Amino acid sequence: MDFYAVNSLRENHAGWSLLRAQNGPLAIAFFMAAFTGPNQRNIGRQALIDTLDDVLFGLRDGLGEDRFPRPAAEYLDDWAAPEKAWLRKYYAPGEDEPLYDLTATAEDVVRWVENLRGRDFVATQSRLTSIFQLLKTLVQESETDPEVRLAELQKQRDAIDAQMQQIRDGRIQVMSGPEALDHFQQLTALAKDLLSDFREVEQNFRQLDRQVREQIATWDGSQGELLESIFANQQDISGSIQGRTFQGFWDYLMSPQLRSELQDLLDRATQIEALAGLDNIHAIGELHQDWLPAVEQTQSTVRQLSQQMRRLLDDKVFLENKRIMQLIRSIEGNALAVRNDRPPATFMEVSAQAVDVVLPFERPLYEPARRVAVDDEVFLAEDGDVDPAALFEQFHVDKARLQDNIDAVLDGADQATLADITDAFPLSQGLAEIVTYFQLASDSPWASISPDVTQQLVWTLPDGSIREATVEQIIFARPS
Template sequence: MEYEHVAALRKVHPAWKLLRADNAALILCFLGEVFADGNRGSVPAPELEAALDEFLYQINDPQNPDYPKSAKDYLADWADGSAGFLRRFYPLEDEVLHYEVTPAFEKAYSWVRSLGKREFVGTQSRLETVVEMLRSIVRGTETSPEKRLEDLKAQREAINAQIAAVEAGELEFMDETKIRELYQQIGITARELLSDFRQVEENFREQYRTNREHIVSSVGKSQKEVLDDLVRSRSEINQTDEGKSFGAFWKFSLSASSQEELRDLLAKVSALSAVDTDRRLLAIPNDWAEAADRTQRAVRKMSEQLRRFLDDWLRFKNRRVLDLANSITANALKMRDNPPEIGMYIDIPGIAISLPFERPLYQKPAQTSVDSQGITEGELPDDEALFNQMFVDQMRLLDNLRQVIPPRASAELEDILEVYPIEQGVEEVLGYMTLDDDALEIEIEAEETRIQVKTNEGDLKTLKMPKVKVTRK
């Protein structure tokens, strides 16, 4: 980290400001209990004020209170733009003020919570998790079919060995230390995922603000161009890594079978004697589903607000055009009885004049005589070339590429031809180079290469050609 960057964060980042605040303990304990531990999205202002007033009554000394302000004043201070711990807003079609915590508060609360001493610090499970993640990435990006088959066969042999051991009555159980370590890691990951939803929602909200600014600043653009930009922007959000990840999680939360499996697994693990059951972890599927639904509702409401804002903007633009048309009509009516004497002049470089007598007179077309006598039979042309045309099946070529290249990977054409040799000569090579498919990208490089090609006559010849790189999207 650079010194200037850390110094700037200390001054402007809301999470750092919270930790430096005099009433940081009050903010973290109260807001953490209501929002983070309670998994609440937005809370109406009257309800939050009543809860804070009760909390202050419990911790304050009546003779010498540490927090003398009212609950309403504290909430206003925490939601002030210079603080940034709370966000206050009026929900769509609701006249009651609401509060919700910001991602900066979630970061500060998670950090303070991590300062507490844990029963033990497990390292084995996290190391195994890192290794398994690296292994998954390598397996998913391997472009060699031989290495993939080798890896799959190794996995199959390991599974067969486990099956044989179970059939022989040799059961290997996980020790209690590793069970507690994994259970602890599950709890930490589950709580971090809950706090991450607020950051995802904040990122979507930032994109909403950017779209509104784009509409306001779109001077000189037509309505069609503005709409195209907004639709493209929404599509880009869905195609980002964050949008794809949230979409996959949303599908998981909508799957009844996946939810049922998750609850069943949590129940079985919590029933183990080696585990000190965390009751909140049993309800984590509901908390995840509620947090994801809250984020989805927020995105839907932002889309509705953006649509209304766009409708108002278009209505204003149309009204301005109508006002201009009415102004022109009013001026024309005023000048109808007293038109201007000068009239209107148009600068034209020249007028094209075509006189009738300049056209040529009609001429009778000349007749062509045809001698149909003495016609002799000629030789028929050689039509063998018509029947020797070669057809290259591009669908077969596309299937070959899909079999060799995994998604989001690339390979050289000469490597592909080693797996699927040329069967139709140079025409098949040209067929690979001219494939037109949205899921593929054919890149012809400046470097040259040589490949062996069998011609239609069966002769083996060397083809000198530029290197071709095929990328699958």
Template sequence: MPNENKYMTYEHLLELRQNHAAWRLLRADYCPMVAAFFFQAFIGPKRRGIEAQELLENLDTFLYDCSGQNGEFARSPKDYLEMWADSSYGWLRKYEYRGDWYYDLTAPAQKAVEWLLSLHKQDFIGTESRLRTVFNLLHEIAQETDTDAEHRLAYLTSQQEKIAAEIKVIEETGEVRPRLDDIQIKERFLQAESTATAILADFREVEENFRELTRKVQADIVKWTKGKGELLEKIFSESDIIRKSEQGRSFMAFWRFLMLSQQQDDLRETLQQVESREAIRPMVQEHSLADINREWVQAAAAVQKTLGQLSAQLRRYVDEDYLREERNIYRLIQNIESKAVDRKGQGLSGMIMTMNTLPKVHMPMERRLFAPPKRIRLESPELTAGDGGTGSLAAIFDQVVVDKEKLKAHVADLLQERNEVTLAEVLAVYPLELGLAELLGYLVLASRDAAEFTEERLEKIVFERDGRKLQAVCQQVIFRKGAGHS
């Protein structure tokens, strides 16, 4: 509590009231409109970056609906978006991505909206599950940090006795007694849903913290006046500081844990098992966590993108002539400003410039259409040496193996009756059984056998996994007889 006292002084709260974006939103006269729209557009559907035109149309519709109830609003939808994205407000972040402009909610704006959301009266508040969570966390800290051998043996022995007693009861009776009643199940499910949603909210603040560190590094680089060697050393040290900070290490640990296929499969299977329980089945539609893993990945990927901006700065500033060109630019700007001050009040005499050549005009339709670059992502997880004394070898035998000879036989079978066949036609006869791994096997087979990849035409490949229909979009692939399949 002493550490929190400095945040609850009159001076600090007065500064927050004047400068903090969240408090500024709560003070705004049209706060109900802003908070309702932010929840409807971003927080409710759990969306992040929204294209500017789409958000503008959503706001236009939202303001029209609100105007019918409370009168006209003073500004247009476009003016509102530009105003909210201004640094003096700080409620939206406007950024460019692949030639288009996007808006995303800032961390302070999300805090303000979620605080308003927390004011509604809750029909059910679980306290027993949260109390157990506190006890379990404290016990985990105490047990996992205790290096006393006697204490550890005593704990493991007590756990062994409990497990042995439960096994004995099951063997004697053949029944498994539920350890949670309906109320406890409901409590724990709501707490899990609240924590999972809170993780999404935390990502915006984590991303904002990383972005602030990135801006600091960029500002230091722009003002750099020493040699390039010292500049590179500073960039690398700042990058290490961000990634090795407590927040950086916590985020990277979360990312590594989330991206493990075993963890994703375990989460998906556990959610299916939990949501089938009779006690919480009526709550699943309103509090479903079926898509939480995908939402976590999207939010964490946005943070990873922010971290990647430091690497982009490396490529930009490593140029040999960067420092010299930067100083020349500032010198030119200073000369222009100086001449502008000298000419103040002298009118436009002597400032007319003639051009000896005609300007080149490029019509909009003459430009080439944008083609997204092909990116290759390589992941190199850290490997740790083991002694082989612990763990299970079952995971080694549970790997997905694609039989390439079987795929080749499928293609060859269809090519016996025709001269060419597309990948979609092959999959119509032999549907995917192993998902994306099997589809990737077909693509590798096509590249090795000189099959034709048609970039102008795309094919939609539909397959099932865990009872859900999924769709993959890829270039049209055409296998021909005589290209390794005859």
């Protein structure tokens, strides 16, 4: 970043303007009191005015009545104006009172100002431990050599066995007070950073929503091309690194087993004796309860994007149909006007119908459909009673996951068969997963299906039984 980029940020960035503003200290202090301090979001206008009135009353009592003469409502409107964009003002569905929330830029400024005060205790050991753990996970999970991964797992198992033996011998190592405080501060800092990230992710989704609306409002092409462009933008967002990691976090947080494990760990953390004297120790017990509303609001923004897109497209279709009916009525009116008084010259010319000539040898020859013999046996229960509920037990095959499997195998080879891919990533959903691979091959220009060559695929059912399938050979090639 050079001088011109920094100067452009100084002149145009909302966060820099907050630091330079005359009432910047008032705004930042109020943001801390209303939003970041109590960790609240989406506050109603009246509740926010009451909080700002309390802040202004304390300041005027110490600095004089003329220090901040404007009413609290005017300050809120000023800070939420597009010129400043420190607060986001919006209306929730079915609500008449506007809601306010910090923008991601304003929250970054608040966090930066809070860090200027310095810290009595700086977490260093826990950060070093986190770096080592992340580095180990990065290296181990990216290793493709089975022998190396097995050796690493064996090393971890030996270390666990040694720790278990030490506990059996009565040698229990307990984390000291400073170490516990170090890890606790690192935990709370990461939790706050995560909530701050949600605001930025939500702001990016709202920016996408605004771009889609502008694109629909100014579109001059066909409706099909517009839909293709919009769906491509949505696919880019959901398939981006940010979209995929956010969806992964959502799936992780929605897992009942993982949520139960997280709640158990948080409850046990609040009972650590070394942390009993901290004022905010009980706050971490509800850590995930702060994440759920933030994640749900981000998901709601994504849903609103689809709803708004559908509504705008419906409006565009209505206007197009209305225009077509106006043209039809105009044609009918002109035809009735000249019905009894036809013009002497040519009134309208219509191109004659033409026959498309196709040479006989240009037509493809008849090719009989191939019949695939399915060798399968149906076993019925002895009493003949079959539970029909099995027909409704459907499941979803993730095409994106299978495409990632193909790309991962093609990273080390120019081409690979379906058998090579299933050897690297065993089938977990049986025949449905094989059919999805065939669909990906049919849609891809870099894949070919050889009906004259077959290959054997094997998978294991949850009950331990083995299934085999003989299918046509599929060859996936690396895109050039």
